[in-house]
Amino acid sequence: MIRKISKSFAQLTTTELYQILKLRVDIFVVEQECAYPELDNLDMNVDTRHIMFYEGEELIAYARCLAPKVVFDTNPAIGRVLVSQKGRGRGLAQELMFESIRESESFWPNKNIKLSAQTYLLDFYKNLGFSPIGEAYLEDGIEHQDMFKDG
Secondary structure, eight states, rough: EEEEEEOOOOOOOHHHHHHHHHHHHHIIIIOOOOOOOOOOOOOTTTTTTEEEEHHHHHHEEEEEEEETOOOOOOOOOOEEEOOOOOGTTTTTTHHHHHHHHHHHHHSTTTTEEEEEEEEEHHHHTTTTOOOOEEEEEEETTTEEEEEOOOO
């Protein structure tokens, strides 16, 4: 059974924080071979929401929801979306995004939600109601595309 948890930075336990950072590094830095500034201070923002999916005591999916004006001018953002290798192929990415969208809409209603998608995932995000904005660009050596979902 999957446990879904949403917390602010101040509510995270040291174990949860370690699990989040380890999984993000395992996937983005090691698996995707992308050296980038993982610790960007956005996790600690008082309004950031950390969405965690646990199976037993293991973190298997994660996303963070950022308040308006933190990354995108007046819009909230969803980022650092990931599913562990163990959790893949079970529909958790879609479930995680639904949960992240609900969380964003709850905390910041009537706002378009934005994200920066790795371009190989554009169809995944389009199926969730996101639309591309502008042109694709390189971020940390990986092609990305900004997208938004009407609030």
